[in-house]
Amino acid sequence: MILQGxxxxxxxxxxxxxxxxxxxxxxxxxxLLAVVGPNGSxxxxxxKALLGLVPVEHGTVVLRERPLAAWRRAEIATVLGVVSQxxxxxxxxxxxxxxxxxxxxRLGPLAAPRAEDHAAVRSALExxxxxxxxxxxxxxxxxxxxxxxxxxxxxxQEPEALLLxxxxxxxxxxxxxxxxxxxxxxxxxxxxxxxITHHLNLAARYADAxxxxxxxxxxxxxxxxxxxxxxxxxxxxxxxxxxxxxRDGSPQLVPLRPGETGV
Amino acid sequence: xxxxxxxxxxxxxxxxxxxGLLLGAVDISWAGLVGSVTGSxxxxxxxxxxxxxxxxxxxxxxxxxxxxSGASLQALVRNPLADPYLVGLSGGAGLGAVIAIALHLxxxxxxxxxxxxxxxxxxxxxxxxxxxxxxxxxxxVLLLGGVVVGAFAGSLMSAVITLSSASExxxxxxxxxxxxxxxxxxxxxxxxxxxIAPVGLLLASARGxxxxxxxxxxxxxxxxxxxxxxxxxxxxxxxxxxxxxxVSGIIGxxxxxxxxxxxxxxAPLHRELLPAAFLAGGAFLVAADLxxxxxxxxxELPVGVVTALIGVPIFALQLKRSLA
Numbered sequence: 001m002i003l004q005g006x007x008x009x010x011x012x013x014x015x016x017x018x019x020x021x022x023x024x025x026x027x028x029x030x031x032l033l034a035v036v037g038p039n040g041s042x043x044x045x046x047x048k049a050l051l052g053l054v055p056v057e058h059g060t061v062v063l064r065e066r067p068l069a070a071w072r073r074a075e076i077a078t079v080l081g082v083v084s085q086x087x088x089x090x091x092x093x094x095x096x097x098x099x100x101x102x103x104x105x106r107l108g109p110l111a112a113p114r115a116e117d118h119a120a121v122r123s124a125l126e127x128x129x130x131x132x133x134x135x136x137x138x139x140x141x142x143x144x145x146x147x148x149x150x151x152x153x154x155x156x157q158e159p160e161a162l163l164l165x166x167x168x169x170x171x172x173x174x175x176x177x178x179x180x181x182x183x184x185x186x187x188x189x190x191x192x193x194x195x196i197t198h199h200l201n202l203a204a205r206y207a208d209a210x211x212x213x214x215x216x217x218x219x220x221x222x223x224x225x226x227x228x229x230x231x232x233x234x235x236x237x238x239x240x241x242x243x244x245x246x247r248d249g250s251p252q253l254v255p256l257r258p259g260e261t262g263v
Numbered sequence: 264x265x266x267x268x269x270x271x272x273x274x275x276x277x278x279x280x281x282x283g284l285l286l287g288a289v290d291i292s293w294a295g296l297v298g299s300v301t302g303s304x305x306x307x308x309x310x311x312x313x314x315x316x317x318x319x320x321x322x323x324x325x326x327x328x329x330x331x332s333g334a335s336l337q338a339l340v341r342n343p344l345a346d347p348y349l350v351g352l353s354g355g356a357g358l359g360a361v362i363a364i365a366l367h368l369x370x371x372x373x374x375x376x377x378x379x380x381x382x383x384x385x386x387x388x389x390x391x392x393x394x395x396x397x398x399x400x401x402x403x404v405l406l407l408g409g410v411v412v413g414a415f416a417g418s419l420m421s422a423v424i425t426l427s428s429a430s431e432x433x434x435x436x437x438x439x440x441x442x443x444x445x446x447x448x449x450x451x452x453x454x455x456x457x458x459i460a461p462v463g464l465l466l467a468s469a470r471g472x473x474x475x476x477x478x479x480x481x482x483x484x485x486x487x488x489x490x491x492x493x494x495x496x497x498x499x500x501x502x503x504x505x506x507x508x509x510v511s512g513i514i515g516x517x518x519x520x521x522x523x524x525x526x527x528x529x530a531p532l533h534r535e536l537l538p539a540a541f542l543a544g545g546a547f548l549v550a551a552d553l554x555x556x557x558x559x560x561x562x563e564l565p566v567g568v569v570t571a572l573i574g575v576p577i578f579a580l581q582l583k584r585s586l587a
Contacts, residue, residue: 104473
């Protein structure tokens with residue numbers, strides 16, 4: 001077990017209802033977990049709680065057998081690689097330089113990057129098919145390229161687990177698929193991964209397990225075939241849906257138009 | 264940055280210093296300059312030693328400090344247009360200085376100390392405003408708080424100036440526009456000794472500043488302890504800028520333009536940007552000071568006027584180019 005959250009409850013200042021209500025989950029090597037749920041259901045809050053970025057009212061987070069609170073930020077960055085939802089480019093950099101920042105947690109404040117740091121950067125960029133971009137400026141990249149570079153940066157941290165918060169927002173079909181393929185391949189290579197996503201159909205095809213949140217609570221947790229239930233989805237998302245099956249057996253959701261009925 | 268560019272920067276800095284020592288109200292011969300170092304007793308050498316050297320060295324240190332502070336602040340608040348004076352220091356320091364001038368606080372240290380106290384007062388208020396919910400330092404509030412607290416101090420300053428007599432008013436205005444006419448070996452020594460800690464802290468924060476430019480959340484994911492980092496950077500910038508204002512008055516645009524130019528000149532990462540900005544800022548301010556005392560000699564222009572006259576067109580050009 002790389003990372004484990006148990007009974008996590010988070011309440012934001014001034015809010016009556018908790019943003020996260022006794023949610024448990026864990027990150028294991030070689031398993032891709034997709035966290036799904038409507039807007040405001042607590043997906044991002046769960047991720048923040050797992051990373052120690054919001055105060056947890058109740059519950060515990062354990063990173064590699066040690067309470068998260070006992071870890072320094074720089075140490076956490078050597079175990080968990082995170083691709084956040086947003087990153088605005090205010091100061092453009094060379095792609096290779098921005099990926100090299102992944103190594104800062106392992107470098108002293110004044111030390112020059114070592115051969116092993118450059119090697120980690122190169123290997124990460126290659127695994128994300130982005131080595132050819134290394135001399136480009138970050139502000140000249142397309143949305144898909146930029147996302148690949150950001151995943152490469154998280155990989156260059158040489159983490160044991162990868163956490164991605166809606167990594168395919170604003171990407172077209174090809175780039176969306178590229179990101180999911182990449183994460184799947186990295187997971188098959190031994191990483192533990194967590195993807196927060198609105199793409200239920202892609203989650204069903206790529207993830208080993210789904211965790212569905214609704215208003216801060218975990219309403220379903222398990223293999224895609226169990227979690228993606230038409231009745232549950234319709235009630236959680238507040239819109240009628242039907243669930244069919246793709247050739248590979250993965251459940252696929254079809255939102256219904258008014259008057260239509262399920263299969 | 265390429266080694267060649269570092270060499271260019273080094274030579275430019277050296278040239279600025281040598282020119283600053285040679286030229287001015289009285290031009291010095293090379294023999295006089297050499298004599299000032301070897302200890303000759305000529306009048307020229309004595310002039311270089313007692314007046315020019317402290318003035319040029321202080322201008323270099325202050326220019327370097329302002330540019331270093333500007334570069335750091337621009338990363339901290341994630342705004343490439345931030346100037347260290349934006350955090351409200353100029354108003355507070357100006358208020359302190361003007362009060363000292365109006366009250367005739369004595370000695371060569373009266374005005375600088377009062378200005379420094381004024382700057383520290385503003386820093387404290389802005390810092391209190393910006394620490395949200397007792398734990399988070401909010402860089403946006405830092406900027407806005409700096410602007411409003413600075414404006415408040417500025418209006419108090421205007422009130423004091425209006426109520427004081429004509430001669431005081433002139434010396435207050437001159438002080439506010441900045442200059443190195445009062446530089447001395449003791450003021451140079453005090454500033455240099457004082458600047459070591461904040462300059463060292465900022466240089467050691469270079470990697471953290473790189474991470475902060477990605478946004479606080481991303482910086483945390485990459486291992487930065489952002490709350491500690493932000494406080495360290497803000498307090499270092501404020502302490503350094505406050506001391507710079509105290510010894511030289513308000514000199515704008517160095518801290519805004521120099522980091523901006525160096526970032527585009529091939530030093531976007533702070534491990535290079537900070538030292539490069541320090542050198543370039545030092546050279547720039549020495550050159551500006553040289554212009555200020557030689558353009559209309561024997562009259563001296565306030566150096567803040569010269570930095571603005573050079574800085575604004577450079578900045579406008581950079582802005583235009585970045586939009587292209």
